[in-house]
Amino acid sequence: MLGAIEAGGTKFVCSVGTEAGEMIERIQILTEFPEKTIPQVIDFFRKYQIDALGIGSFGPLDLNDQSDTYGYITSTPKPGWVNFPFIETMRKAVNVPIAFDTDVNAAVWGEFLFGAGKGLGSCLYMTVGTGIGAGAVVDGKVLHGLSHPEMGHILLRRHPQDEFEGICPYHLDCLEGLAAGPAIAKRWGKEGARLSESHPAWEMEAHYLAQALLQYVFILSPQKMIVGGGVMKQPHILPRIHREMERLSKGFLTLPPLENYVVPPGLGDDSGIVGALMLAKKLLVEKNVKNNM
Amino acid sequence: MLGAIEAGGTKFVCSVGTEAGEMIERIQILTEFPEKTIPQVIDFFRKYQIDALGIGSFGPLDLNDQSDTYGYITSTPKPGWVNFPFIETMRKAVNVPIAFDTDVNAAVWGEFLFGAGKGLGSCLYMTVGTGIGAGAVVDGKVLHGLSHPEMGHILLRRHPQDEFEGICPYHLDCLEGLAAGPAIAKRWGKEGARLSESHPAWEMEAHYLAQALLQYVFILSPQKMIVGGGVMKQPHILPRIHREMERLSKGFLTLPPLENYVVPPGLGDDSGIVGALMLAKKLLVEKNVKNNM
Numbered sequence: 001m002l003g004a005i006e007a008g009g010t011k012f013v014c015s016v017g018t019e020a021g022e023m024i025e026r027i028q029i030l031t032e033f034p035e036k037t038i039p040q041v042i043d044f045f046r047k048y049q050i051d052a053l054g055i056g057s058f059g060p061l062d063l064n065d066q067s068d069t070y071g072y073i074t075s076t077p078k079p080g081w082v083n084f085p086f087i088e089t090m091r092k093a094v095n096v097p098i099a100f101d102t103d104v105n106a107a108v109w110g111e112f113l114f115g116a117g118k119g120l121g122s123c124l125y126m127t128v129g130t131g132i133g134a135g136a137v138v139d140g141k142v143l144h145g146l147s148h149p150e151m152g153h154i155l156l157r158r159h160p161q162d163e164f165e166g167i168c169p170y171h172l173d174c175l176e177g178l179a180a181g182p183a184i185a186k187r188w189g190k191e192g193a194r195l196s197e198s199h200p201a202w203e204m205e206a207h208y209l210a211q212a213l214l215q216y217v218f219i220l221s222p223q224k225m226i227v228g229g230g231v232m233k234q235p236h237i238l239p240r241i242h243r244e245m246e247r248l249s250k251g252f253l254t255l256p257p258l259e260n261y262v263v264p265p266g267l268g269d270d271s272g273i274v275g276a277l278m279l280a281k282k283l284l285v286e287k288n289v290k291n292n293m
Numbered sequence: 294m295l296g297a298i299e300a301g302g303t304k305f306v307c308s309v310g311t312e313a314g315e316m317i318e319r320i321q322i323l324t325e326f327p328e329k330t331i332p333q334v335i336d337f338f339r340k341y342q343i344d345a346l347g348i349g350s351f352g353p354l355d356l357n358d359q360s361d362t363y364g365y366i367t368s369t370p371k372p373g374w375v376n377f378p379f380i381e382t383m384r385k386a387v388n389v390p391i392a393f394d395t396d397v398n399a400a401v402w403g404e405f406l407f408g409a410g411k412g413l414g415s416c417l418y419m420t421v422g423t424g425i426g427a428g429a430v431v432d433g434k435v436l437h438g439l440s441h442p443e444m445g446h447i448l449l450r451r452h453p454q455d456e457f458e459g460i461c462p463y464h465l466d467c468l469e470g471l472a473a474g475p476a477i478a479k480r481w482g483k484e485g486a487r488l489s490e491s492h493p494a495w496e497m498e499a500h501y502l503a504q505a506l507l508q509y510v511f512i513l514s515p516q517k518m519i520v521g522g523g524v525m526k527q528p529h530i531l532p533r534i535h536r537e538m539e540r541l542s543k544g545f546l547t548l549p550p551l552e553n554y555v556v557p558p559g560l561g562d563d564s565g566i567v568g569a570l571m572l573a574k575k576l577l578v579e580k581n582v583k584n585n586m
């Protein structure tokens with residue numbers, strides 16, 4: 001039995017499941033201060049005998065296992081979670097091997113194994129919700145390097161009609177600062193879910209997301225790009241992104257038909273939690289291989 | 294014995310060498326029309342009995358081995374080379390296995406094995422010359438996906454003092470259109486090599502290159518970035534790039550000391566040709582593994 005946590009800015013999803021990716025139970029817990037949220041998380045796993053735990057967490061995270069703060073959430077603007085020792089806290093509670101990565105890295109791993117990226121060698125998963133982030137699988141492995149990518153914070157060209165200053169606490173008008181859910185709400189004075197389909201917000205939103213996705217193509221060239229998150233619940237936004245990518249890439253990039261190339265998640269809202277479960281499985285498999293050597 | 298070609302927009306470098314990466318002979322040939330250049334290339338290899346050939350070429354290239362135009366240079370603005378069947382032409386002449394990739398992918402492979410990226414798991418190589426391009430090694434492998442990356446064509450924010458329209462034949466003011474050698478020459482009316490160290494060209498140049506390198510960090514997070522090409526011969530440009538990256542990333546990214554993170558090529562001007570030689574070696578090794586299975 002495997003355990004998984006998808007730690008988001010709004011809610012934690014906790015689940016136990018099988019190595020085949022089947023979920024046996026799952027719950028949601030509101031993301032409040034760690035002192036309030038984490039005990040509920042631990043309680044959930046107490047009921048089960050898990051062999052490994054996979055965590056996909058909001059970040060930034062310290063993923064460098066040589067570092068003193070390995071396994072920490074580091075500089076998040078989320079109150080209470082700065083320097084939260086996630087691995088350490090969970091290890092004390094469950095005492096099993098723990099796989100730890102970003103929420104979007106977990107999600108792309110889930111989509112790669114069972115979702116829209118199944119059967120490919122590479123793919124990218126982007127979420128457009130309270131924040132914007134993306135993770136990638138390259139050649140069958142989750143992309144890491146110096147650290148995890150920070151694809152939500154790239155700088156884009158401003159839309160000519162956009163005078164909004166942006167709300168990223170680090171950069172103001174990076175991608176996340178201009179195009180995540182809260183940026184839409186602040187710019188137009190209304191939540192995205194309450195803006196009509198013909199509202200100019202959506203062409204602007206599509207412009208930013210298309211630009212970002214094209215940067216990912218230029219730099220990473222993934223075989224498929226999967227876009228999820230709350231803002232993508234607007235049914236007209238994906239076709240708008242396709243049109244805008246078409247316009248912006250014209251005559252240069254040869255891309256597959258965009259409706260097959262930039263797609264919604266195959267696992268719906270479960271990419272992250274399924275991916276976290278599969279990160280736990282991967283860790284177990286690697287440990288077994290090592291033990292048998 | 295291995296053969297290698299570094300096919301650039303200005304010159305072809307041809308070499309034969311050993312599997313250890315030692316070059317036995319190398320020549321340079323001017324890049325003119327294929328009918329003029331290619332026979333000289335073929336003549337060079339006639340003198341040797343090579344077992345495999347590695348090619349690192351200017352692009353864009355078709356690297357999809359399922360495609361009808363696999364092994365072609367595709368849509369280049371370089372006259373005479375559009376739809377040039379590079380692999381086919383060379384195979385007819387030398388009849389050995391041919392490894393084919395972009396010039397910058399060859400260069401990053403060379404730097405990863407023997408240069409500034411030696412001993413790491415990932416690195417990126419960027420050239421700033423007649424064009425701008427970059428290639429990456431991720432987890433010990435040259436990064437490919439849907440196709441090869443096109444990192445030179447990303448869009449950046451314009452420098453507030455820059456009114457130059459840009460010269461990329463596809464995008465006008467993408468990175469290459471604003472910051473490659475010919476863009477500097479056209480914007481300021483003088484070749485970069487003839488602009489004084491205090492000329493405002495250099496702060497602008499550093500601004501664009503720093504922005505681009507930060508995009509690469511956000512999206513790929515390489516363990517080291519290696520920057521070469523003619524424009525980098527200006528000894529003051531790399532420190533300027535470091536300062537500008539520092540300024541632009543402040544308070545967000547935790548990067549290693551930049552003078553160790555963004556560095557000149559360890560192989561000087563040989564990254565590409567040594568990398569092409571090593572691509573040939575890799576192909577041979579893979580073929581032997583297959584034959585022994």
Ligand SMILES: Nc1ncnc2c1ncn2[C@@H]1O[C@H](COP(=O)(O)OP(=O)(O)O)[C@@H](O)[C@H]1O
Nearest residue numbers: 008010129130131181182192193229230231233
């Ligand atoms: N139907 C919708 N249309 C537009 N925006 C939406 C919609 N539903 C949710 N959102 C926005 O998405 C964001 C929440 O994203 P979500 O992915 O659900 O959560 P989180 O990013 O916290 O995991 C909020 O900013 C919300 O306004």
Ligand SMILES: Nc1ncnc2c1ncn2[C@@H]1O[C@H](COP(=O)(O)OP(=O)(O)O)[C@@H](O)[C@H]1O
Nearest residue numbers: 301303422423424474475485486522523524526
């Ligand atoms: N010392 C220098 N300072 C600035 N620019 C230079 C210098 N030397 C060469 N360049 C520029 O670099 C470009 C050539 O780049 P190079 O890497 O040598 O060739 P290529 O990109 O064709 O392989 C030209 O645009 C040239 O003006």
Ligand SMILES: [Zn+2]
Nearest residue numbers: 153168171174
């Ligand atoms: Zn930001």
Ligand SMILES: [Zn+2]
Nearest residue numbers: 446461464467
């Ligand atoms: Zn361009």
